[in-house]
Amino acid sequence: xxxxxxxxxxxxxxxxxxxxxxxxxxxxxxxxxxxxxxxxxxxxxxxxxxxxxxxxxxxxxxxxxxxxxxxxxxxxxxxxxxxxxxxxxxxxxxxxxxxxxxxxxxxxxxxxxxxxxxxxxxxxxxxxxxxxxxxxxxxxxxxxxxxxxxxxxxxxxxxxxxxxxxxxxxxxxxxxxxxxxxxxxxxxxxxxxxxxxxxxxxxxxxxxxxxxxxxxxxxxxxxxxxxxxxxxxxxxxxxx
Numbered sequence: 572x573x574x575x576x577x578x579x580x581x582x583x584x585x586x587x588x589x590x591x592x593x594x595x596x597x598x599x600x601x602x603x604x605x606x607x608x609x610x611x612x613x614x615x616x617x618x619x620x621x622x623x624x625x626x627x628x629x630x631x632x633x634x635x636x637x638x639x640x641x642x643x644x645x646x647x648x649x650x651x652x653x654x655x656x657x658x659x660x661x662x663x664x665x666x667x668x669x670x671x672x673x674x675x676x677x678x679x680x681x682x683x684x685x686x687x688x689x690x691x692x693x694x695x696x697x698x699x700x701x702x703x704x705x706x707x708x709x710x711x712x713x714x715x716x717x718x719x720x721x722x723x724x725x726x727x728x729x730x731x732x733x734x735x736x737x738x739x740x741x742x743x744x745x746x747x748x749x750x751x752x753x754x755x756x757x758x759x760x761x762x763x764x765x766x767x768x769x770x771x772x773x774x775x776x777x778x779x780x781x782x783x784x785x786x787x788x789x790x791x792x793x794x795x796x797x798x799x800x801x802x803x804x805x806x807x808x809x810x811x
Contacts, residue, residue, distance in 0.1 A: 579628040587624030594619035654690025669789040675736030710749025710756040715742035759799020767791035
């Protein structure tokens with residue numbers, strides 16, 4: 572087996588093992604607000620180690636074994652690896668919390684945004700350059716603006732399907748994807764929008780939520796972002 576297979580698999584195994592204490596920490600539900608403590612407990616987060624391991628392995632494969640000018644040198648790849656793996660950890664925790672209380676806690680969201688900003692800035696300094704950094708910033712702002720407009724539209728229609736937590740998450744996902752290219756950013760945000768819409772339709776048809784209700788929109792956004800990250804460079808442009 573070559574390094575292209577071995578390294579991501581090893582990272583996935585390590586990520587899954589680290590996901591076990593993460594799942595135990597999430598089970599303590601310390602993120603709940605006073606008015607949420609009486610809600611039914613979410614149960615064991617058996618999926619957390621699997622999600623953390625699989626996504627971590629895919630991220631490492633994308634950064635180290637897919638040719639991309641936005642990654643460039645090993646220094647840049649190393650900085651981006653550390654940055655994105657922490658973002659992955661944050662997203663898995665946020666997904667678990669969102670599925671539980673339909674909320675993305677600021678105490679995780681804000682540090683994640685700050686660490687991502689510092690990470691892409693360091694990546695630019697060590698060799699990534701100004702262009703991918705600027706693209707990441709613009710993509711984050713564009714994604715956040717898009718979801719902010721959707722949140723206002725949702726509120727105007729009497730629904731709470733989207734909130735400010737989703738807007739902040741869009742900024743994080745858009746900026747992370749924007750480093751790699753506009754095609755990845757657009758594909759990831761659009762895929763998240765489609766996955767979220769599909770989940771909403773399924774829940775509405777199954778009468779799991781009402782039209783004016785809300786559901787965990789963060790996880791579909793994260794799935795879409797992963798799709799965008801794994802999109803081959805230039806694929807969206809060739810399709811268009």
